[in-house]
Amino acid sequence: MNLSFLIRRWNFITGIIFLAILVCGCRNESEQDKEFSEDLRNGIVISMGSSKELEPILYESTEAKLFQKDSVIAFYLERDFKPAWTNINFRNSLIDTLKSAHSQGLYFKDYHGEELEKQLLELSTLDKKELSELDMLLTDAFFKFMDHLYNGKVDPKSVHRIWDVSKKQHSKLKLLEKAVKENNLEIALSQLRPVHPVYKDLIAAEKEYRKLKEDAEDFKKIEKGVKIKPGNQDIRLQEIQFRLLQLGYLKSLKIGGSQYDNETVDAIKKIQEAYGLLADGIIGDKTVDLLNKGYDQRYGQILVNLERWRWFPRDLGSHYILVNIANFKLQVVREKDTISTYKTIVGRVSRKTPIFSEEIDHLIFNPSWTIPPTIKNNDVIPGVRKNLDYLSNKNIQVYNTKGEKLDPSKIDWTKSEVKSFSYRQPPGNSNPLGKVKIMYPNSYLIYLHDTPSQSIFDQNSRAQSSGCIRVENAIDLSKYLLRDQPEYTSELLDSIINRGVIKRIDMKQKVNIHHFYWTAWRENGETIFTDDIYNYDEATLQALKKAS
Known part of the structure; x- marks a missing residue:
């Protein structure tokens, strides 16, 4: 054999081997690579x-x-x-x-x-x-x-x-x-x-108010001044009526009218009620502030509330109580259905109700009230120092660190040790906790409770507590929470309450409670806003603008 023949034979053999490798490689191509190749061709x-x-x-x-x-x-x-x-x-x-x-x-x-x-x-x-x-x-x-x-x-x-x-x-x-x-x-x-219906509805509200903001004329600011009462005359009423027309609360405008007539009063009452103000028809500074909020400001409020619902937990539980602090409302939700709604009274601006989530642990009927540190130091002790009868007038008892009851007349109220004492109000009709409190242990000493002052629930603005949440018809709520324990019938619970004896009942069913805060939502196809009682909206909006 000559050299050229050997070279040709070697090239033929190596070619066959290379082709075999190539074919095998193609056969071993992964399904993902095949799909990629097919997608690439298509x-x-x-x-x-x-x-x-x-x-x-x-x-x-x-x-x-x-x-x-x-x-x-x-x-x-x-x-x-x-x-x-x-x-x-x-x-x-x-x-x-x-x-x-x-x-x-x-x-x-x-x-x-x-x-x-x-x-x-x-x-x-x-x-x-x-x-x-x-x-x-x-x-x-x-x-x-x-x-x-x-x-x-x-x-x-x-x-x-x-x-x-x-x-x-x-x-x-x-x-x-x-x-x-x-x-x-x-x-x-x-x-x-977020999957909560409030978030989904706020997306619809964003679309609505983005268009309103883009289409609307700029709101001319209405000046503040003396209160305008029904029947009064005021040169600002024309501007107020035009604003009510813009916002959809008036159907027509009376040219040249400066009289505060019934139709305008009704419109003012509607907008006051819609935004959580006292619906008395009197146009004061708060109502003027409300009227001066244009669509751009409301749009910002919607953005703030979308952000809030991104902060909140995705899973609130299958059975829970949802408190909207800003709207003074409490809802009981089970398997995504709202079972009942209650009016609430929440913390005043100086003693805000905190935002947190917990699980309800137990209920106490005919509770005594151990006064929390903030009220003790800011209200009770200063009150006693001014008037020794303060404690007897409010039926408050004093206990030392050993749990021994003290005679207030024998205490030196100028000393700092009085801050270490416990101050307690026994059960009774004057007890501010009413007939029941619903407990979910937390570091803020916050809970739901009844109240003897039921008339406050008739007011529109109810930020009046020291942080805890007072609930209208709290006894009905407590009966609902115990309905999985058939031994505690409605009649038995009424009997416990009437006897006035302190009674603790532990929860068996799992019910979460969420203290949240939001100021915009949708109801019956309309976007609803409420007053930002703690002034959180503006701070959140400014933070959103700075964030990227």
Whole structure:
């Protein structure tokens, strides 16, 4: 054999071997690679760089570019630095989601919006490195959006002195990876967005008031002045009537009228009642402030409340009590149905009812009242120092640290030791806790309770307590909470109350309680606002504007 023949034979054999390897490689191609190849041929996917480009880019100094560099690196590390956004439909669903985020008070620009839009328009001109950077930016944008959608943009503790609702945790890497595998972004979004009906309704309110804000003329400020009572004349009434017409509370406008007529009085009463003011028809400074709130301010209020519902827990429980502090209302909810609603009295501005969640532990019928430290130090002790009869007039007893009852006339009230004493009011008709208190142990010494002062529930504004929540018809609520314990019939509980003996009954069924605060919602297809009694809205709105 000559040399040329051997070379030709060797080339033939190696060619056969190479072809065999190639065929085997094709047969071993993963199902995911086959799908990718098929999608690529059908135009569903487009190359978004490669692991070769992604890995070095991620480890470069990109802190200024990425919001969540550590999470982005961890995500790509788990998937061997393969691009995530190659599927066109999947990628477009993210862009559409971010662009429509304004409906939830979140904005495209906060998630690399301008840069993403620019690069996507120039997609066909990008090289592999630029495509890899784009893939990385899309992931980073979604991670930030995930956090905002799940826990809000603003830290609630930055605008609330007391905020005791635990921050929710989620696995953003696993959620996105699952969504990528299924090419379905909704898999992740459904686990992130609030599901409570109030949040869903606020999205509808955002759309409504965004249009009203854009279409409406600017509100001319109505000046404050002397109170306007029914039948009075005042030059401001024309402006007031026009404002009521703008807001939909008047059907027509009387030209040249400065008389406070019945039709205008009725309109004022309606708007006062709708926003939690005393519906007396008298136009004072608070009513003028209410009339001066334009659609832009109401729109801001909706954004604030969307943010609040992102702060709140997703799972409130299957059976719970929901208190809206701002609206002076308590709802009992079981399996998503509102069983009953009660009026409440909440903490005054100087002694705000805190925002927190707990589980109801027990009820006490005919409770004594151990006066909490704030009331003891700010009200009781100063009251006794001014007048020794203060304690007897209010039926308050004093106990030392050993639990021994003391004679108030033998105490030196100038000494600081009086702050270490316990002050207690026994059960009775004058006891401010009424006939029952509903306990859920917490560090704020807050609970629900009855009250002998039932007439206060007739008032519209009811921020009058020292922090605890007084409930109208609290005895009915307590009977409901014990209905899973058949031995405690309504008749037996009435008998316990009438005997006046202190009786503790532990809960058996699990009922959560949530003290929340929100000032906008929807009812019967209309957006409702209430007075921001603790002035939380403005602070939250300003924090939202600063956050990105």
